[in-house]
Amino acid sequence: MTSNEQIAQMKKPPVVSAEEWQKAWQEMLVKEKEHTRARDALAAARRRMPWLAVEKEYIFEGPQGKVSLLDLFEGRRQLVLYRAFYDSNVHGWPDHACVGCSLGADQVSHLSHLHARDTTLAYASRGSQENIATLKPLMGWEKIPWYTITDSFDKDFGVDEWHGHNVFFRDENNKLFRTYYINNRGDEAMGTVWNYLDATPLGRQEDWEDSPEGYPKTPRYKWWRWHDAYGKKDAKWESVVDSATVTLNL
Template sequence: MTNSQPSNEQIANMKKPPVVSPQEWQKSWEELLVKEKELTRSRDALAAARRRMPWVAVEKPYTFEGPQGTLSLLDLFEGRRQLVLYRAFFDPDVHGWPDHACVGCSLGADQVSHLSHLHQRDTTLAYASRGSQENIARLKDRMGWQKIPWYTITSDYDIDFGVDQWHGHNVFFRDENDRIFRTYFINNRGDEAMGSLWSYLDITPLGRQEDWEDSPEGYPKTPRYKWWSWHDTYGNKDAKWHDVVDSAMVELKL
C-alpha cells in the first residue's frame, strides 16, 4: 500500500510561508477574512439564485426497491416536501463490488451528517444504486451507514436524470397535490462539499428557511438559529435555547 502521508524529507523541502509575529499574523488573517466573507456572501447569493431556478415536472413513473418492497419516487420523500437523491455507485460492475461501493461515493457517505436536522427542514436525503437490497443492507451494516435510506434502482431513473455514468445529487420538490418537480442537479466536484446540513439545504428550492435568506415571496421562513436542537430532542420546545439565541443576537446586533 502506498503511503499517502508526506515524508519528513518532503516537508523539509517545502517552500514554507514566512514566520511572523502574532501581530503581523493577525493583520494577515484580517485581510484574508475580508475575502472569506466575500465568498460567504457569494455562496448565499448562489443559493438564492438556485431558489429561483425554473422547475421541470416529473411525469414518468419510476420504481425503486426498498427493504419493504417496491416504491415510487414519491414514496422516497417519506412524506416530506423535499428530496435530495444521491446516485451512489454500488453496482456489480463497479470496483469494490460486492464488499464496497465506489471509493468516492463511500467517502461521501462517510461525510453525511445526522439526518434529523434535515428532516426538521422538511427534507429527505436518500441514496440509490443498482445493487440489490440484500447487498445494500450488508454494506450499510459493515460501513456504519444504517441511517441513510438506500434504494435499488429498478427503472430508468439513473438514465433519465444524468447519473447512469457518474454520481450526482438530484433535488426534487413535492407540491400540495403530490406532483413532483426536479429543481436542481449537482455532480462532479460539486459533490465534494456535500454531507453537511447546510450543503444539502442550500441546493433545495426552500433553502435553509431562515428569516435572513433572500427567497421568493411566500417561501417559508422561521427565525434563524431558533429551530436548531439536539438531534434527539426535536419536537420538544427548548425555551432556554431561545433565550440564549435572543441574547446573542442582541449582543452581535443581528
C-alpha cells in the same frame, strides 16, 4: 504519511510576528466573508431556478419492496437523492461501494436536522437490497435510506455514468418537480446540513435568507435542536438565541 524529507523540501510561507499574523488573518477574513456572501447569493439564485415536472413514474426497490419516487420523500416536502455507485461493475463489489461515493457517505451528517427542515436525503444504486443491507452496517451507514434503481431513473436524470445529487420538490397536490442537480466536484462539498439545504428550493428557511415571496421562514437558529430533541420545545435555547442575536454576524 508525509515524510520529513518532503516537509523539508517545501517552500514554506514566512514566519512573522503575532501582529503581522493577525493583520494577514484580518485581510484573509475579508475574502472569506466575500466568499460566504457569494455562496448565499448562489443559494438564493438556486431558489429561483425554474422547475421541471416529473411526468414519468419511477419504481425503486426498498427494504420493504417496491416504492415510487414519491415514497422516497417519506412524507416530507423536499428530497435530495444521491446516485451512489454500488453496482456489480464497481471496484470493491460487493464488499464496498465506489471509493468516492463511500467517502461522500462517510461525510453525511445526522439526518434529523434535515428532517426538521422538511427534507429527506436518500441514496440510490443498482445494487440489490440484499447487498445494500449488508453494506450499510459494515460501513456505518445504517441511517441513510438506500434504494435500488430498477428502471431508467439514472439515465433520465444524468446519473447513469457518474454520481450526482438530484433535488426534488413535492407540491400541495403531490406533483413532483426536479429543482436542481449537483454533480462532479460539486458533490465533494455535500454531507453537511447546510450544503444540502442550500441546494433545495426552500433553502434553510431562516429569516435572513433571500427567498421568493411566500416561502416559509422561521427565526434564525431557534429551530436548531440536539439531534434527539426535535419536536420538543426548548425555551432556554430560544432565550439564549434572543440574547445573542444582536452580536451574531451572518
